[in-house]
Amino acid sequence: GAGVSQSPSNKVTEKGKDVELRCDPISGHTALYWYRQSLGQGLEFLIYFQGNSAPDKSGLPSDRFSAERTGGSVSTLTIQRTQQEDSAVYLCASSLLTGLPSGADTQYFGPGTRLTVL
Amino acid sequence: AQTVTQSQPEMSVQEAETVTLSCTYDTSESDYYLFWYKQPPSRQMILVIRQEAYKQQNATENRFSVNFQKAAKSFSLKISDSQLGDAAMYFCAYRSANNAGNMLTFGGGTRLMVKP
Numbered sequence: 001g002a003g004v005s006q007s008p009s010n011k012v013t014e015k016g017k018d019v020e021l022r023c024d025p026i027s028g029h030t031a032l033y034w035y036r037q038s039l040g041q042g043l044e045f046l047i048y049f050q051g052n053s054a055p056d057k058s059g060l061p062s063d064r065f066s067a068e069r070t071g072g073s074v075s076t077l078t079i080q081r082t083q084q085e086d087s088a089v090y091l092c093a094s095s096l097l098t099g100l101p102s103g104a105d106t107q108y109f110g111p112g113t114r115l116t117v118l
Numbered sequence: 119a120q121t122v123t124q125s126q127p128e129m130s131v132q133e134a135e136t137v138t139l140s141c142t143y144d145t146s147e148s149d150y151y152l153f154w155y156k157q158p159p160s161r162q163m164i165l166v167i168r169q170e171a172y173k174q175q176n177a178t179e180n181r182f183s184v185n186f187q188k189a190a191k192s193f194s195l196k197i198s199d200s201q202l203g204d205a206a207m208y209f210c211a212y213r214s215a216n217n218a219g220n221m222l223t224f225g226g227g228t229r230l231m232v233k234p
Contacts, residue, residue: 042224043222045222059221105220106165107222109163112162
């Protein structure tokens with residue numbers, strides 16, 4: 001089936017504007033993750049959704065960042081009042097979580113959204 | 119908190135040769151998982167290989183193998199018979215076996231160049 005998809009592929013915005021980034025996980029995957037990759041660096045965890053449980057928001061860098069997941073499928077990451085330091089690639093991943101220890105679960109990544117804040 | 123360190127920002131290898139990418143990590147946990155991901159210019163992260171900490175045997179996937187040294191907290195990736203398509207960023211990642219710790223912690227990455 002289709003992999004994880006993200007839209008838009010690229011987004012250029014002006015400082016102070018709000019942006020929404022979308023992630024469509026693999027069908028049937030119950031877990032969804034957002035990561036941020038700043039230029040030339042590794043990935044930084046932002047937020048994690050698992051089924052109907054409360055999301056793990058421990059990685060969100062500020063209260064300007066929020067995310068929701070509707071119907072246990074599509075997720076939207078919203079950044080309010082964007083700043084230049086928000087410029088990065090935002091990657092989404094999903095996993096099946098079969099009941100194995102969760103660490104055994106493979107995360108499948110989307111192609112990311114490159115956000116540029118002018 | 120766990121940390122992952124990749125000390126080689128860039129590596130270069132001749133086509134058909136072997137290259138080893140280094141990764142060290144710091145954790146107080148005894149049970150965890152380690153991963154190597156490849157990120158080509160398309161940006162999509164692709165899982166290369168995975169190692170369970172409780173397994174002594176090193177994982178192998180075709181031309182890719184790891185050298186897992188638990189006591190030294192080292193997890194290097196060996197690529198044999200390097201191909202042009204192996205050129206990419208490679209990221210080492212750690213994941214707790216504790217169900218509360220589902221996120222991956224990544225190293226800073228190593229850019230691998232393959233010379234024809």
